[in-house]
Amino acid sequence: MAQDLNHEIAERICELRDLQEVTIVEMAEKLGVSEETYRKMESGSEDLSVSCLNEIAQILKVDLSLLLTGKESHSIAFTVTRAGKGVQVNRRKQYQYSALFPHFKGKVIEPLLVSCPSKGEDASVALNSHPGQEMDYVLEGKLKIVLCGNEIVLGPGDSIYFDSSNPHGMAAVGDCPAKFIAIVI
Secondary structure, X not given: OHHHHHHHHHHHHHHHHHHOOOOHXXXXXXXXXXXXXXXXXXXXXXXXXXXXXXXXXHHOOOOHHHHHHOOOOOEOOOOOOOOOOOEEEOOOOOOEEEEOOOOEOOOOOEEEEEEEOEOOOOOOOOOEOOOOEEEEEEEEOEEEEEEOOXXXXXXXXXXXXXXXXXXXXXXXXXXXXXXXXXXXO
């Protein structure tokens, strides 16, 4: 299922890039990756983070929801997402993402509900980085964040705001999974 989604999203990216007459070399350059890495992204064999998809959407001047769902955003005044009805975006094995407002046209931020299973107190954390800023607000569990050489553990009600171009990563620690709201800007 996740592999099918990778290929569907990759096909949309390729089609939009072609329609806008942007070359693979230009896309790779704008994303700050090698041409080979970008080709893997567009083939669906490279796992894309939500932040990378958001960056691609910005480059192609489309809403992220078009890449994720194949449907154009349509609401310009407001949008409501009912409990459990966000668009599921399973892009990385350690996290489950749910796009909270995929149908709002012209979003400035990308709010996501993120769930991750617990890996115990000594959980290792894979680092990534992306342009922009990020805010995370913990709803449930304990979340270990590694950022700028620091390990920070947040609990329910705690939040963090940071420059997401710095390498960072998160992992649920303790006995329970963690759930948090991530806002990517």
